[in-house]
Amino acid sequence: MTNDHVLTVGVLGSYGGMNLGDEAILTGLLSDLRRRRPDARVLVFSRDPEHTRRAFPDVDTTGWEGMDRESRGQAVRRVDLLVLGGGGILYDTEARRYLRFVAEAQECGVPVFAYALGAGPLTEELDRGMARSILHRCVEITVRDEGSKLALEDAGVRCPVAVTADPALLLKPEEFNGDALEGEWLPDGRRWVGMSVREPGRAAHTLDVDAYHQLLAHVGDFLVHRLGAHVLFVPMERQDIGHAHGVLSYMTAADRCRVLHGTYRPSEILGLMRHIDLAVGMRLHFLIFAAMAGVPMLPLPYAGKVFDFAQQVGAPTLRGVVREAAGPLLAEVDRLWDERPTRAQEVAVKLATLRKRATETGERLGVQLNRIVPAPVV
Numbered sequence: 339m340t341n342d343h344v345l346t347v348g349v350l351g352s353y354g355g356m357n358l359g360d361e362a363i364l365t366g367l368l369s370d371l372r373r374r375r376p377d378a379r380v381l382v383f384s385r386d387p388e389h390t391r392r393a394f395p396d397v398d399t400t401g402w403e404g405m406d407r408e409s410r411g412q413a414v415r416r417v418d419l420l421v422l423g424g425g426g427i428l429y430d431t432e433a434r435r436y437l438r439f440v441a442e443a444q445e446c447g448v449p450v451f452a453y454a455l456g457a458g459p460l461t462e463e464l465d466r467g468m469a470r471s472i473l474h475r476c477v478e479i480t481v482r483d484e485g486s487k488l489a490l491e492d493a494g495v496r497c498p499v500a501v502t503a504d505p506a507l508l509l510k511p512e513e514f515n516g517d518a519l520e521g522e523w524l525p526d527g528r529r530w531v532g533m534s535v536r537e538p539g540r541a542a543h544t545l546d547v548d549a550y551h552q553l554l555a556h557v558g559d560f561l562v563h564r565l566g567a568h569v570l571f572v573p574m575e576r577q578d579i580g581h582a583h584g585v586l587s588y589m590t591a592a593d594r595c596r597v598l599h600g601t602y603r604p605s606e607i608l609g610l611m612r613h614i615d616l617a618v619g620m621r622l623h624f625l626i627f628a629a630m631a632g633v634p635m636l637p638l639p640y641a642g643k644v645f646d647f648a649q650q651v652g653a654p655t656l657r658g659v660v661r662e663a664a665g666p667l668l669a670e671v672d673r674l675w676d677e678r679p680t681r682a683q684e685v686a687v688k689l690a691t692l693r694k695r696a697t698e699t700g701e702r703l704g705v706q707l708n709r710i711v712p713a714p715v716v
Contacts, residue, residue: 345710346379347371348417348448350402350439352427354386358574359506359623361393362604363425366505367453368394370700375707381417383439393603402439414443418710419451421703424482424505426456426622426643428490433457433465437472444475451706452479454502454699456643458489466493473497477706480699483646500702503695504647506604506626514602514609522598524613529567532611532628533558534619535585536640537577545640551581553664554638555588557618560668562591565675567615569595572607574621616675622647629653629685634678636670651688653681 349367352360368380383402384390390399400413414420420443427436440450452473460466469490473479474497481487482504490499524530535554538545561567571582579597586592602610604623611617611631619625620638628635629651637653639645648655654670674681 343711344379345375345377345419345707346381346417347375347707348381348383348414348420348443350383350420350436351423351425352385353382353390354384355389355393356385356575358602358604358607359621359626360425362506362509362608362623362626363423363454363504364390364394365604366508366696367421367424367700368397369510370505370508370697371703372396374700374704378707383413403435405439407442410439410442411446414439414446414448417443417448419449419477419707422450422452422455422476424454424456424699426486428455428457428465428469428486429459430462430465433460434468437465437468440476441468441472444472449477449706449710450475451703452476452481453703454480454482454505454696455486456482457486457493458642460489460493470494470496478702480702483643483650485642485646489642500698501695502699502702503650503692504623504626505696505699506623507630507689507693507696509605509608509627509630511609511612511631512603512605514606514613522596522600524570524596529565530570530614531561531565531567531616531618532614532624532633533569533571533582533585534574534617534621534624535571535578535581536620537575537581547581547584550640551584552588553667554585554618556664557667557671558585558589558595559591560671561616561618562594564672565616567594570614571595571597572610572619572624573598574607574624578621616671616678618671620644625653629689632682632686634674634681634685636667636674638667650692651685653685 353364380397382399384399387399387401473495480500480502487499558569573579582597608627611627614633617628617633617635637644637648
């Protein structure tokens with residue numbers, strides 16, 4: 339045994355390249371952690387360790403899916419503190435997978451910090467019961483919006499829950515230059531409207547796929563014919579590409595549309611946003627990127643987290659992605675386009691508050707880390 343003591347922080351979330359929003363969260367989290375504790379060793383529990391290793395070569399990574407109880411115990415004993423999150427990982431059927439890992443850490447005496455979590459819906463009793471029995475033993479719980487706090491309280495979590503903001507708000511943009519635009523067949527100098535669609539999945543299982551494809555096709559055609567714009571679909575997951583083409587199949591102006599097909603880092607997509615004049619979207623982090631870039635946006639709230647973000651930044655909040663919303667949706671697009679300079683300024687003011695709250699999560703984590711005496715290195 340040496341006399342060296344290295345603080346080791348574990349990070350557990352939905353990481354591994356499946357979703358650009360989750361990767362943006364990890365990027366913001368790690369950047370903030372490095373700034374506060376450059377001496378710390380970081381171990382990311384990833385769904386795809388090779389992807390995470392390529393994206394973040396300065397951290398250690400290990401897989402965690404499919405681990406049995408003994409393997410989970412061995413893994414968490416390697417860290418001095420486990421960071422759970424951030425992002426929307428505590429919802430029906432998914433929450434239990436993360437909470438089992440958290441329970442194992444707690445049984446091993448490892449403190450757990452819940453980092454800007456997204457929670458809900460939590461309706462299944464197994465997930466609700468695990469949330470009640472496990473989360474109150476965390477050293478601190480922070481969530482990214484009021485809806486998540488309410489979801490935990492509704493599940494019976496009675497310990498203090500602090501509302502901060504999404505770690506992706508700490509991201510810095512990378513230049514999305516002319517070569518990238520040319521490679522995607524996106525001529526510069528045109529009026530581009532970014533659009534984000536998503537697959538239903540477990541987080542949006544109530545979506546009527548054909549109905550929302552047709553609804554967004556109406557929006558796309560309106561953008562082309564009314565505003566003279568070109569439409570760029572920006573996938574945040576690979577599955578989104580198929581749904582973008584599903585929307586295109588209903589459009590009459592599909593020739594004025596493109597689907598982004600390259601593989602990009604979250605910071606590059608944030609950089610892309612400066613080429614966008616207006617954003618219409620379903621994916622939360624597409625909307626966050628638009629707001630960060632000062633792009634006027636119209637959220638399509640398929641879930642509470644999108645509605646909450648729209649309210650936080652003062653963006654329009656409509657009924658959701660349903661066929662009956664077509665008329666109000668087109669009217670709001672028209673209004674938003676006419677008022678885009680004013681809307682962008684209003685969002686910028688509110689976004690500054692959210693960014694400050696996003697840094698608060700790291701400040702709270704820093705306090706907990708400073709209380710830890712790391713185990714000696716063997």
